[in-house]
Amino acid sequence: MVSTSTRYQIVTNNLARTKTLIANDATVKRETEYYNKTIKTIKTVDDFVKNDRVFKYAMKAYGLEDMAYAKAFIKKLLNEGVSSSTSMANKMSNPLYKEFAKAFDFAGKGALATSAASATTEAVDRYVQQTLEQREGSDNQGVRLALYFKRKASSVKTTMGILADKALLQFVQTTFNIPQAASRADLDIQVRNLEKVLDVKDFQDPKKVDKLIQRFNVMWDMTNAPATAVSPVLSLFNQSYDQGISVDLMMSITKLRLGGN
Incomplete structure (x- = not known):
């Protein structure tokens, strides 16, 4: 594949x-x-x-x-x-x-x-782009999310803008290995936690956007690979919230800004 x-x-x-x-x-x-x-x-x-x-x-x-x-x-x-x-x-x-x-x-x-x-x-033009993204998504939803983020990133001005868009939120959660369970927290807590790992101002920088997409693509393949295809080492970083790791701990683990790679 x-x-x-x-x-x-x-x-x-x-x-x-x-x-x-x-x-x-x-x-x-x-x-x-x-x-x-x-x-x-x-x-x-x-x-x-x-x-x-x-x-x-x-x-x-x-x-x-x-x-x-x-x-x-x-x-x-x-x-x-x-x-x-x-x-x-x-x-x-x-x-x-x-x-x-x-x-x-x-x-x-x-x-x-x-x-x-x-x-x-x-x-x-938007209809053609939407059709392109949908067709790519039928084979690989990760590609669709990456294309969507590339298109929408510059329009996002606040952290709340991420939370208001389910596709953008999924992109960010995947990129920083944030469990979906984090979305159950109060909005102000979600905003603070997201701001620990990213700065929405970076969404205005095409180079940083591309860097985020590169990271997302790798994380998507890692988290969506069949269990037998994930190495024992990588699986240590792939435990879900439901397996006992708290949201706060996961957010601490993913406390990595773009400039920190």
């Missing part, structure tokens, strides 16, 4: 070509052509949600494919927009909802919302 690091390099070394291959896939091409032909003709939230094909394309593009069934919820989200601090989009912990409401800003732009780049060219 190809390692996570190797597959990630294959995909990213010529990302433009990889995305072109995805875009030219028969199914992707057909859906994109329909979306491009139709999106600018849609002028209201109601029409947007009613066109199931366009709506699902847009939801997938912005990482919300799993919520495409919740049309009443999304209608409320879009009708309220993002200008008010009390709007639904600004109160949601998951930043993807606000991103979607800004991309299809019917509340602020009215009928012109679907002519914006965020609803046209950017949506198509």
